[in-house]
Amino acid sequence: MKRTHGKYELQIHARPMQPVRDFKVDVHIHEEAGISFIDVKGGLSTKPLANAITKTHADKQAWVYFYPTVYQQKMCDSCGDQGMNGDLVIVYDVNRDNGLGHIKKSDGYFVHHFAPSDLPRIRKNVIFVIDQSGSMYGRKIEQTRIALVHILNDLAEDDHFGLITFDDRISYWKRKLVQANSKNLESAKNFARNIQDRGSTDINEAVLQGARMLNEHNREGSASILILLTDGDPTSGVTNLEKIQSNVRQAIAGKFPLYCLGFGFDVNFNFLEKMSLQNNGVARRIYEDSDADLQLKGFYEEVATPLLTDVTMIYVGGTNLTQTNFSHYYNGSEIVVAGEITDNNIETFTPQVVAISSNRRIIFSNPNETVESTGTVSDDHIQRVWAYLTVKQLLEKELQLSGPEKEKVKKEAMELSLKYSFVTPLTSMVVTKPPGENTDVLHKPKEGETSQRWPSPGGQPNLAHLTPASGYSGQWVLSADYGIAYVLENPDYLEPVDAPIDATDAPLLHRFLLNSTGNQTVPLCFDISGAIILKLFHHPSRDL
Known part of the structure; x- marks a missing residue:
């Protein structure tokens, strides 16, 4: 968790x-x-x-x-x-101490939870880059304005900040970062309340200008943060996604993290996620809902109080470590590292954390502390934590790579996922293959992709179709050919057929049922063990 x-x-x-x-x-x-x-x-x-x-x-x-x-x-x-x-x-x-944190070991593996709180906050420099293109029309722009006013109220007086809005042009509240005193905050809130949707989307120039302002604002003992909020693809200026990512990476040069907030479902979230990961940040989807302003404010609160920068986790006598370098540690969060203890020798295992607090170097260590052995949990619990973090970080790495390197990392992530039975984008479908038959595996559809062909051992699946006139809602159809079950949602028209259907006609695979009367989407999730049979649909006259 x-x-x-x-x-x-x-x-x-x-x-x-x-x-x-x-x-x-x-x-x-x-x-x-x-x-x-x-x-x-x-x-x-x-x-x-x-x-x-x-x-x-x-x-x-x-x-x-x-x-x-x-x-x-x-x-x-x-x-x-x-x-x-x-x-x-x-x-x-x-319960937490304010030192090295809590380290558990089991069966040659360890997991380290590091979350000190009794530290002085670091003054921050933050720039908000806000999309005001035409697609932000209506509730999106209104909720963004509300969230910005709340966020500005929460800035500390020794923080410095800036606001940039963009469509196909760049608009500055001020051309440089200023102190978060009452006068500047009131002016900024008036600016935020008057943000209007218009024009197309020049993400490249907007993020580069934000990076430029932070680079020019070199303040000792402070932490810089760049936050981008957008709801669509770049449609103006530089529109090549790889070129934008390259430009942003060069402009930031590892000096501060970039956090990308993708508003709604039209946004190219993979593009934002890759750009964030390349710049020591994370991407977060903001769901277009009644509480979107609270989602925006909630994300800001996660990064509102930096306590440490340039955090390095060191483990003498440790190997196969998960990520050990972190640009920022924020109050209320947690850094988790897992790995193997070399030769399972706890005597030679020495953990240490080195970081910057304000403008001084600080070391967390406790040479006299014994690493706790988890005798009350299963032997493979810590090992599974290590595997989980490793798979998660491999998938993030795979997103940033291309060519043979990408395939190598992807293969490693898949092998670990299969070994430990993790559900991931690479292992999200279980197929039971009939003896002696070759079965293709359908990969999980990615955002924005059209439907792929269904697996078709020895030919096309023979889908059972129902007509709306039969008294059934006609909103879903179940196919269970070759021991593989699918739920297909919202076919345009359903009728009984005897001939096999071309698989390319099938809609996207969903794991949800849509209630035709109440417009409510209900998750379809069942744990199946042994010889359990679930009757999800029953239509006696059609023997389904």
Whole structure:
């Protein structure tokens, strides 16, 4: 689980779409470091459902039970005749020291959680580069204005900041960074409230100007951050994506991170993600919803308080390490590193962290501390954490590469994913191959791609089709040929056919069912073990 805003968050979706006679959620949390606090939030924690929640906390363990009655399921704020429709959110954190952190080992592997908090904040220099092209029309631009005003209110007085808006032209609030005093903040908020959508999208020039302003603002003992918000592809100026990424990488030159926020579903998120990773940042999708302004503000709060820069994690006697260099460490977050202990020799294993705090070098070490052995969890638990982080970082690396290097990293990630049974973009479909037949594997569709051909062992799958006139909704069809099951969503027209259908006619693969009456999308997720048969659809007259 990822720590943000000083806590871990477990979100449980409870949308049965009907009152359930026996509905139970049991959560058990075990943390070797000890649990400092635990709380239950979300729409399903309000009255009268609050009475259905039992919470117990004892040192290293916590339990949450959620047992709502049928009556409570109908009476809560987000409930009705269709039962519960909301989330139960469990938040907690663990006990922490302000030194080297918490290190666990098991079966020759270790995982290190580093999250000091008792450190002075570092003054920051931040530039917001905001898309105001025509596609930001309406609620997007309105929510961006609201979020910017909130964010500006949260700047500390010793921070410096700048605002750039762009369409096919670049607009500056000021040509250089200025101090976040009350006068400048009021002026900036007036600028933010008057941002209007117009024109096309010149991402290249906008980001380069932001980088230029940060490079010119060289302030000792401070941390610089560049934040881009956009909702579309570059359509003006330099539009070649690889050229833009190259230009931005040269302009930033590893001096500060670039965070890219992609607004909505029309944005080329792969392009933003690659550009962020190339510049020590991350990309985040902002969902076009009623709380988009809170999503924007929430992301800013994650990077609002830098505590360390140039963080290097050192492990003498360690090998096969996950990422060990980090440009920034922010208050409320966490750095996690995993690896192998050479020859499983704990005596020669010495961890250390070196970083910059304000303008001085600081070393975190504890030579007398013993690395904790996890005797209460399964032997492969720490090894799986190492494998998970390694696969995640290999996939990020693969996104930035091309040619043979890309294929090599991709192969390594796939082999690890298969070995540890991780679901990833490379391993998201399980195919049971009939004996003696060659079966093609369908790769997960990427954003913006058209549908690919279905796997077709020995010929095209013979899809069972239903007509809307048959009394069935006609919104989905299930095919189960050759032991492979698909859910196909929203065919344009369905009719019974005897002849095989050309596979290219099939829509994209979805893992969701769309309720034709309520326009609600419900996840289709089942854990299947042994000889369990799930009857998802039944149509007696057509023997389906």
